[in-house]
């Protein structure tokens with residue numbers, strides 16, 4: 001018996017990995033984070049599978065389902081949205097399973113921040129502009145550790161991808177303006193890859209009003225940084241004609 005902690009991706013069932021699809025359609029128990037995993041993904045479960053929505057459960061209740069499956073010798077597909085190891089609350093489940101001696105495996109998924117970047121068709125890392133992406137959130141009921149408040153992270157001027165923060169957009173903008181500038185580009189991607197997907201573009205100064213007008217209140221990724229609009233960035237060295245690497249010799253001399 002094994003528990004498969006599966007990333008279901010951002011919404012579009014076609015973005016499931018083949019491994020995720022195989023496991024969801026073969027495990028006798030499918031335990032999914034109901035509020036976020038799309039119905040089409042869960043519809044892949046076999047007809048006789050026990051399909052259980054964990055959105056109303058406590059951690060103890062989730063573990064009870066897993067223990068019951070273990071006692072019955074049944075594999076469990078534990079399905080999470082996006083990638084299960086990013087803001088997935090999966091570490092606490094793995095810790096319980098370690099203590100109980102229950103075997104598990106993690107199947108990665110397409111995270112919503114990747115899906116948002118794809119929807120925007122923007123590379124989040126550009127030569128000389130930003131070579132760092134910070135995956136984070138605004139401080140809400142979950143306190144941020146020392147040194148990780150948005151004002152601290154802003155000092156890096158890196159590209160930011162904010163999860164779980166759309167209701168705190170005002171605070172996000174206020175925290176970032178001192179370092180990024182009021183004209184810094186911001187994109188909000190609501191329900192990336194889903195039929196309801198919406199994209200709102202703006203700056204730290206006006207995004208709040210634009211998002212309000214678009215009626216977006218939940219399930220969004222906020223991306224902040226100059227990579228969103230830059231066009232005058234340097235070409236990468238990777239494809240430069242005077243640059244050699246393991247798979248290609250330079251075609252012209254450097255200089």
Ligand SMILES: C[S@@+](CC[C@H](N)C(=O)[O-])C[C@H]1O[C@@H](n2cnc3c(N)ncnc32)[C@H](O)[C@@H]1O
Nearest residue numbers: 010082083086111112163164191192219220221
């Ligand atoms: C509990 S976290 C889970 C993140 C997930 N593990 C991932 O890798 O995308 C939920 C947050 O992820 C973001 N999110 C999840 N799916 C999304 C989607 N399709 N479009 C935009 N944001 C999404 C939102 O910020 C949402 O509040």
